[in-house]
Amino acid sequence: MRFLHTSDWHVGRTIRNHSRSEEHQAVFAEIIDIAKREQVDAVLVTGDIFHERRPPLEAEEIVAQTLADLARAGIPSVVIPGNHDDAFRLRTLKPLGDLVRVHVVADFTDDLPSLIVPISARDDKESAVIGCLPYLHPHTVLTAAEGAGNSEDVRLRVYQSKVQDYFRALVEEMQRRNRTAVSIVLAHAHIAECEFGGGEWRSSVFPVNAAFLPAHVQYVALGHMHKPQVIPGTKSQARYAGSILQMDFGEREQQKSVCLIDAHPGKPATVTTIDLTQGKALLRRSGTAEAILAQAAEFTNAWVEIVLQPDQRTLELVDQVRTLPGVIAVRFEEPDGKEERIGESANRRIGDRPATELFSDYYKLKRKNEPDPRLVALFDRLYREESVGSETGE
Numbered sequence: 030m031r032f033l034h035t036s037d038w039h040v041g042r043t044i045r046n047h048s049r050s051e052e053h054q055a056v057f058a059e060i061i062d063i064a065k066r067e068q069v070d071a072v073l074v075t076g077d078i079f080h081e082r083r084p085p086l087e088a089e090e091i092v093a094q095t096l097a098d099l100a101r102a103g104i105p106s107v108v109i110p111g112n113h114d115d116a117f118r119l120r121t122l123k124p125l126g127d128l129v130r131v132h133v134v135a136d137f138t139d140d141l142p143s144l145i146v147p148i149s150a151r152d153d154k155e156s157a158v159i160g161c162l163p164y165l166h167p168h169t170v171l172t173a174a175e176g177a178g179n180s181e182d183v184r185l186r187v188y189q190s191k192v193q194d195y196f197r198a199l200v201e202e203m204q205r206r207n208r209t210a211v212s213i214v215l216a217h218a219h220i221a222e223c224e225f226g227g228g229e230w231r232s233s234v235f236p237v238n239a240a241f242l243p244a245h246v247q248y249v250a251l252g253h254m255h256k257p258q259v260i261p262g263t264k265s266q267a268r269y270a271g272s273i274l275q276m277d278f279g280e281r282e283q284q285k286s287v288c289l290i291d292a293h294p295g296k297p298a299t300v301t302t303i304d305l306t307q308g309k310a311l312l313r314r315s316g317t318a319e320a321i322l323a324q325a326a327e328f329t330n331a332w333v334e335i336v337l338q339p340d341q342r343t344l345e346l347v348d349q350v351r352t353l354p355g356v357i358a359v360r361f362e363e364p365d366g367k368e369e370r371i372g373e374s375a376n377r378r379i380g381d382r383p384a385t386e387l388f389s390d391y392y393k394l395k396r397k398n399e400p401d402p403r404l405v406a407l408f409d410r411l412y413r414e415e416s417v418g419s420e421t422g423e
């Protein structure tokens with residue numbers, strides 16, 4: 030049997046307030062083409078479907094459309110939530126999804142059979158059991174007694190030992206269900222010592238040791254880390270498929286991909302990756318304004334962050350850099366990184382001083398130069414607009 034493993038879609042993610050919906054639609058079209066061309070028996074999606082717990086409606090529409098396109102192509106999918114997802118929200122897809130073989134396993138429960146999705150090969154000659162472990166938030170795993178009053182170390186140990194038990198129970202149930210089928214486990218978890226891509230949210234995600242991953246299944250499909258990678262030190266083949274777009278500048282210039290898994294009962298699975306080509310590249314370029322302007326042709330299909338070097342720039346050139354197509358952020362290189370107090374005024378309380386004065390001081394501190402009066406006037410206008418806006422609740 031053949032499966033396509035993809036993960037960390039993060040639909041609804043913007044970059045510096047720029048929508049990425051078109052990129053998401055393009056990369057989903059690419060993934061669906063791969064699934065059709067490779068004649069996969071199912072697509073496995075290991076969490077972080079949405080970027081936020083309350084995604085914009087457009088994001089929900091894109092996800093529904095993508096899963097419907099797969100269903101229309103006759104390709105079943107198995108979907109679990111990640112740490113970004115709201116399990117309740119994914120559960121709302123379930124009643125309709127079940128009708129078209131979009132299998133959503135939104136919650137971890139004691140009802141082990143509900144965590145297992147059977148998939149048949151296109152020719153019905155082989156079958157697979159897919160065991161699903163949706164993302165386990167420490168709050169839902171630890172009882173009040175285990176959480177309260179215990180140190181981080183103790184809580185981590187309890188969490189890990191419970192997750193290990195859940196994996197064991199899941200695999201036992203899979204074997205009870207069908208001992209001769211292809212066996213695959215889906216999970217969204219931070220496996221200790223794996224490499225971050227850059228765009229992951231790390232708060233309140235406890236690490237799990239690679240040694241706790243199930244040993245006697247053919248493939249463990251993982252979500253959470255955005256850099257595609259093989260998990261070393263496991264008895265089963267285990268991989269992070271990684272995100273499908275470069276999610277933020279930490280992931281710039283990373284090649285994104287999906288995994289293809291060929292698995293037959295009783296034999297080791299073969300895994301290959303297929304590079305994704307859609308979506309814009311995230312680039313960071315540093316140099317003088319002149320040097321950046323000379324590279325502008327590279328920025329047409331990219332999101333670019335510019336780090337301007339402090340010398341030889343004029344406001345006009347900086348403005349030209351700022352308005353280049355693709356440029357979404359411009360920062361100035363720190364001259365030497367050393368903070369320097371500004372004379373007498375630093376002794377007065379910040380709240381007592383006008384915003385334009387604070388701005389001028391900050392500018393002088395960072396740039397070793399008096400700000401252009403036009404810049405101070407612009408700051409003043411924007412500051413007033415923003416202050417009025419926030420007072421009226423806009």
Ligand SMILES: [Mn+2]
Binds near residue numbers: 037039111113229
């Ligand atoms: Mn993620």
